[in-house]
Amino acid sequence: MKHATLTAATALAVFAGGWAAAQQSVTVNIGSSHPEANIWVYAMKNTFQPEVDRILAESGEYEVNWNEAYGGTLYKFTDTREVVMDGIVDVGMVGTVWEGSTMPLQNVTYFTPFATPDHKLIIEIFDELSEELPELRDSWAENNMVHLSSLITDSYDIYATFPVNTLDDLQNRKLNAPGTSANWLRGTGATPVDGALTTYYTNIQTGVTEGTLSFASGILPTRVYEVAPELTRVGIGSMYFGGIAANMDFFDGLPEPVQSAFRQAAQATSVAHGDYVEQLANRALDEMQEAGLTIHELPEAEKTAWVEGLPNIVEPWLEQTGEDGKVVLRAYFDALRERGVTPLRNWDEGL
Numbered sequence: 001m002k003h004a005t006l007t008a009a010t011a012l013a014v015f016a017g018g019w020a021a022a023q024q025s026v027t028v029n030i031g032s033s034h035p036e037a038n039i040w041v042y043a044m045k046n047t048f049q050p051e052v053d054r055i056l057a058e059s060g061e062y063e064v065n066w067n068e069a070y071g072g073t074l075y076k077f078t079d080t081r082e083v084v085m086d087g088i089v090d091v092g093m094v095g096t097v098w099e100g101s102t103m104p105l106q107n108v109t110y111f112t113p114f115a116t117p118d119h120k121l122i123i124e125i126f127d128e129l130s131e132e133l134p135e136l137r138d139s140w141a142e143n144n145m146v147h148l149s150s151l152i153t154d155s156y157d158i159y160a161t162f163p164v165n166t167l168d169d170l171q172n173r174k175l176n177a178p179g180t181s182a183n184w185l186r187g188t189g190a191t192p193v194d195g196a197l198t199t200y201y202t203n204i205q206t207g208v209t210e211g212t213l214s215f216a217s218g219i220l221p222t223r224v225y226e227v228a229p230e231l232t233r234v235g236i237g238s239m240y241f242g243g244i245a246a247n248m249d250f251f252d253g254l255p256e257p258v259q260s261a262f263r264q265a266a267q268a269t270s271v272a273h274g275d276y277v278e279q280l281a282n283r284a285l286d287e288m289q290e291a292g293l294t295i296h297e298l299p300e301a302e303k304t305a306w307v308e309g310l311p312n313i314v315e316p317w318l319e320q321t322g323e324d325g326k327v328v329l330r331a332y333f334d335a336l337r338e339r340g341v342t343p344l345r346n347w348d349e350g351l
Helices: 039-059 077-085 102-112 118-130 134-142 181-183 197-205 216-222 246-251 255-289 300-309 314-338
Strands: 005-008 024-031 064-071 091-094 147-151 157-160 174-176 189-194 210-213 230-233 240-247 294-297
Touching: 039 064, 039 091, 039 147, 039 216, 039 240, 039 255, 064 197, 064 255, 077 091, 077 147, 077 240, 102 134, 102 181, 102 240, 118 134, 118 147, 118 240, 118 255, 118 314, 134 147, 134 314, 147 246, 147 255, 174 181, 174 197, 174 216, 181 189, 197 210, 197 216, 216 255, 240 246, 240 255, 255 294
Parallel strands: 024 064, 024 091, 174 189, 174 210, 230 294
Antiparallel strands: 005 024, 091 240, 147 240, 157 210, 157 230
């Protein structure tokens, strides 16, 4: 079992006529597959780490020695679960969107599109459900991880080399649609191609695809708008992408005050993540338009046709996840409605 590395300070200092307690150092390996400017990483570096440091400094009993491996220096986007689960890093960004077979319950939002564009609401709901709903909490535990803070996207739209005025414009087009988001294109005539924010630019530039389903806060820092200068606002919705998680063996080996600092810092990270995504998404559209992006709105009739024309894409997910999936789906849609949201399609109907 892996435990936190504790190193006692080498000496005790005389202070105010007495002896100050030795401060213990906890070494934490933290990393991500994406760079620090990325929306899922920014708050790890700029909120989680300094907040842990601040909380621990109040008592002075412990301090953290951070070993950082951001920006894919240690692993790529396809390995986020394994790296945290196996303890290659102690804390990391885990993209459950790429884990449809191993962590399917976390992908409920990707099987229920057009639910809500409010990304802060998604953070609030999944911070709560990941802590309180046994099915979600146990899923993290079964993968030897502890969920700390929810990661989300702002609302998905289409960034492409062409505008979309009607669904006919999607016929025979190739669009990057990572993991389960490929389901959103079913019945539209478009062909989904797997990928990630780190691959979209090259995919479109080289003609592998003609665009992507994505979100403003992710497109701006990756400069995908340079090769996909036509944005069609569709409003597929905000998604729960994954979480900041700790290796469970590592977390269980931490002293209780450090565990508590992690938990408190995770709450602050959720707030900071939501604020950062909001700020970035708001300015992203302005900056991208200044750089040549053209924005189109998909007509409401076409959007309605898209939503109503989708097959029952949640059904295969329910077959895969069984009773646990039903519990998670009910809890998610109950949480939405309790917060005043009216999803454009009642994916929980009939449960």
